Amino acid sequence: MFKNIRRRLIAYYLVVIAVVVILIGVIFTWFVNRYYMDNLRENLYSQATIASSLVEEMLDRDASSRELDTLCKELGEKLDVRITLVAADGVVLGDSAEDPAKMDNHADRPEIVKALKQEKGVATRYSDTLDDEMYYLAVPLAERDRGEGEAVSGAVVRLALPLEGIRTALNNLVLFMLGALLLSSLFALGAAVFLSSKITGPIGKISAAAREIAAGNFTPSLRVSGKDELARLAENIREMGLSLHDKMEQVLWEKSKLETVVSSMNSVIILIDRESKIEMANPAAEDLFDFNGREVAGKPLQSAVRHHTLGENLKTAFSDGKSQMIELNLYYPRQAILETYILPVTGSGNKIIGMLLLFHEVTRLRSIEKMRSDFVANVSHELRTPLTSVRGYTETIIQEELPREQLVDFLQVIDRETGRLTALVDDLLDLSRIENEKGFVDKEAVNLKDLINEALAGVEGLCREQGVSLEAGIVPEHLAVSGNREWLRQALINILENSIRHGGRRVRVSAHFTGDTATVEIEDNGPGIPEKDLPYVFERFYRVDKARSRKSGGTGLGLSIVKHIMEAHGASYTMESTEGKGSIFRFTLPLASK
Secondary structure (H helix, E strand, O other): OOOOHHHHHHHHHHHHHHHHHHHHHHHHHHHHHHHHHHHHHHHHHHHHHHHHHHHHHHHHOOOOHHHHHHHHHHHHHHHOOEEEEEOOOOOEEEEOOOOHHHOOOOOOOHHHHHHHOOOOEEEEEEEOOOOEEEEEEEEEOOOEEEEOOEEEOOOEEEEEEEHHHHHHHHHHHHHHHHHHHHHHHHHHHHHHHHHHHHHHHHHHHHHHHHHHHHHOOOOOOOOOOOOOHHHHHHHHHHHHHHHHHHHHHHHHHHHHHHHHHHHHOOOEEEEEEOOOEEEEEOHHHHHHHOOOHHHHOOOEHHHOOOOHHHHHHHHHHHHHOOOEEEEEEEOOOOOEEEEEEEEEEEOHHHOEEEEEEEEEEOHHHHHHHHHHHHHHHHHHHHHHHHHHHHHHHHHHHHHOOOOHHHHHHHHHHHHHHHHHHHHHHHHHHHHHHHHHHOOOOOOEEEEHHHHHHHHHHHOHHHHHHHOOEEEEOOOOOOOEEEEOHHHHHHHHHHHHHHHHHHOOOEEEEEEEEEOOEEEEEEEEOOOOOOHHHHHHOOOOOOOOOHHHHHHHOOOOOHHHHHHHHHHHHOOEEEEEEEOOOEEEEEEEEEEEEO
């Protein structure tokens, strides 16, 4: 509640003083009240004893009721109390304040009941007669002998005092006592304020010095007089500041050297603590994993680098304390292949206090290796078949005497296979050229209808050869797209040739525009492509039906060339196919004009 220690001390003193004052007040009030009431009871008892002696004398003389009432009134006036004489049957014989004849029977009064049992009766209650709360004390009179051995119960003398005067006296005494306690409390509070300032003054100086040290001032002005614990603490704080200054200078120098080296490295570096929380990450790590080093500092590594395999290997490294080298396939925030080194960081007693993670990206290297391996394998495979045929027929021609008709057949086979080799080499050269130049495409406004007509004209011979019907939908006359005319024409021809060779008996080309884009669709009614093969139809040398594809004369590079042409234009393209119903190739280009 109170942030200031001085206020807390004063508050504690106030609480203690209040508790002590309340405790003393309660005890003193109880003691005074009891002492006063005991005194009152003793005084009333003494007066009651005197009064009972006088009454007994009159009773022994067989005094009349009037004489007894007169005696009660005289005694009440002299003793300044109310005196009531009650017979054994509860009838009032005399009263110092009222007419006995008009008073009720007192047999049921608690103090009378006790007194009739030869005991002292005491009671406190409200009196309807006097309209005030009264204190009653009743004493029994001695039993009297009527003669012939018969004892008669005596009467009861009751004395009463109003409690209002008693309470007034007690309240005055309590008020006096509370006033004295209040003065004592104020004096104690002043002493508490003085003592708390003597204690908190040095503490405040020490606290201010500690804040200065925390803010970077390691030589604060701190003077505390005396030789007590606070003075020694102030001296220790001052010495600690000087020591911290030297240590901080050394640490900052080492940190500066380390940060310079780490920041200048191209390799990705992340340092984590024993709980796998990030301690440091260099700029290369921020770029690779797309996070802010300051924001992720102190957070779990998993929040910045989400990779299950890395987490499992980290657990193993923390467990056995051995370095590890693994290769990770990263999918978020981008796809990458990382050669990862996990190096334990040890502290005192060779205890592992963290891990240093080094990441080297080898994505391009692995991609090049795979592309080279796949390319060599695919080209070797594609070249082997026609070369084997050419070589076989050539050797036969050289080694044997063949009839002219058979020789012509062999030469036609050689010519056909040579044509396949030439087409394959041409496609490879086109693919290489497009890959190298697709970042620098010269674009112009290309009339879409003219482009489609040129592509259709280029495949008419193949259509007649394959017996395929070619249809063209209505294309708006002035619909133009932005792109490279030659590349787009080649892409359309490649798609059409693929549909003609591998489709059904009908191929249809159509185009339409929506908003700022134009969409071209090439649809066939062929056997379709299995769903499992659809993701790979744009890969080099990929064939759904390998035997049938070679017989049809395809090189396996047509759709791969289409893919790179579309990517060079930033066009979206899709291949949809249903087995037994045909395929639809669709690509979208931005409009140059409508």
